[in-house]
Amino acid sequence: MVTQNKTRESSLVVDDRENGLFRVNRKAFLDEEILHMEREKIFNRCWLFLGHASELPNPNDFVTRNVGGKELIFNRDRKGEFHAFLNTCPHRGAMVERQESGNSIAFKCFYHGWAFNNNGNYATRHQKGTYPENFNHDGCANLIPVKLEQYRDFFFVNYDDGANSLDSYLADAKIIFDLIDQHGPDGMEVVGGAQKYSIRSNWKLLMENSYDGYHALDTHETYFKYLTEAIGGPAEMPKVTNVMNLKNGHASIEGDAPWGRPVAKWIPAWGENAKSEVEEIKREVVSRVGAERANRICQLGRNTGIFPNLVINDIMAITIRTFYPVEPGVMNVTAWALGVKGEKRDFRKRRLDNFLEFLGPGGFATPDDVEALESAYRGYAAYKLAPWNDISRGMSRGQGEPFKADDEEQMRCFWREWDRRMGGE
CATH class of the missing domain: 3.90.380.10 (Naphthalene 1,2-dioxygenase Alpha Subunit; Chain A, domain 1)
Structure with missing residues (x-):
């Protein structure tokens, strides 16, 4: 249905409802700085589709994919719970899981061998004396979880901890x-x-x-x-x-x-x-x-x-x-x-x-x-x-x-x- 609101004009979008004119400046498609702003203001703050529940039918199933410029692991743990983690090792940053899909109770980084349970918890046993006894007491060595919510069987992630719920966002x-x-x-x-x-x-x-x-x-x-x-x-x-x-x-x-x-x-x-x-x-x-x-x-x-x-x-x-x-x-x-x-x-x-x-x-x-x-x-x-x-x-x-x-x-x-x-x- 048509609604009548006041005219609004920015440098890139003309929304002239009184005269029935809507235009977009082509600079919006071309400018590197605009793309940088989109990554910060849109892709880092909106709910982004991650995957469908049917892609992970069994406990321990996983898929990896790039969502909004960030490599992610979308998986189910041993109990069948769904998770989303940044696919980057907290040690030195290498991708932890390099396969596109599979079934595994753990993930292991190929670079230095750090391992993680599929609930994200750090699971590496190092030689005595190489790290403090209370190493990872604050979770610094765990995989980093990403805000994950679902509507029906559709899962979305959001990189903004302060974002409204997916339910509110989908409206x-x-x-x-x-x-x-x-x-x-x-x-x-x-x-x-x-x-x-x-x-x-x-x-x-x-x-x-x-x-x-x-x-x-x-x-x-x-x-x-x-x-x-x-x-x-x-x-x-x-x-x-x-x-x-x-x-x-x-x-x-x-x-x-x-x-x-x-x-x-x-x-x-x-x-x-x-x-x-x-x-x-x-x-x-x-x-x-x-x-x-x-x-x-x-x-x-x-x-x-x-x-x-x-x-x-x-x-x-x-x-x-x-x-x-x-x-x-x-x-x-x-x-x-x-x-x-x-x-x-x-x-x-x-x-x-x-x-x-x-x-x-x-x-x-x-x-x-x-x-x-x-x-x-x-x-x-x-x-x-x-x-x-x-x-x-x-x-x-x-x-x-x-x-x-x-x-x-x-x-x-x-x-x-x-x-x-x-x-x-």
Whole structure:
């Protein structure tokens, strides 16, 4: 819904609500000092997605990954409790665990052999006299824990000890995680491993792109031609019925679309044999959550951005995607696919096919989007002559008038929070 607030303008963001104008200075994508500020004011203070509970199904399981520029261990201890530790030895700083995943009751640094239980406690026995008897009485030799909280099966970390709770931070975005978790009676799981790739563009452009309905038909024309054959008729523009400002910079677009969904939206390309199975899945969802909620889960899809850099695309498949800046013009992207726990093999295959054909790095969409973002970034070389990006579409709609599929309000939600955190108020 449209709300009318006073105009606000900083050096990088123009939010002129009286005249329906929203612009972002391209310097925000190019400047090294701005990236330094983002690391301090955003990535060091916001809740950042770490991983999904299904990645650690057993006690002593672990994964390692870089989150917000810091190497972390995400693990379960012998009792099954979840932890997040900085993956750096308190002795001299080397990475303690160098494998990407595994199962271990302890971690050992290869540099000098310091060892730690998987609850983070120092576990090395040194020769008598090499260290004081009360060495580590203050925990100085333990692995350093990171603030860790979860909502449903999604785990987040925060490097700011004074940060508000994850529950408060997610605000109205919790409904997105609720809807995803209700796809199946036993919840969801990460399917297979992760896809990792780099894009030569600024990280904020991928957040914009991930819920940008305006670009779909032009940029992904090839996919919509393919989809016309798959569904046995014209592939129309997705019908966005809800643009959600989820607070704290989070936003989502929701609506019906022509593609099939493994959670119970059949299309002719799947064959008549699959139709009854899809109907059975939908009946199960209805029995569990009610008809209205089931229709939202089965029929409607969502593209969601969780500030600052988590994207959840619940469309023809479900992907979780994070992206971190290496420099102003380079980002590293990691993507995971989610599937229903215990779903039938043919539906799991269909889910993965959907994921790969559109959302995967070699699919119909991702190469198009990468080219668009890299092309835009090359264009910013002339930013002193052409300094502004326009994100005004739909801003002048009247009070209470719903936004449309190709409006840009969801991006404005991101930029208002970005500007606030960067000191634009």
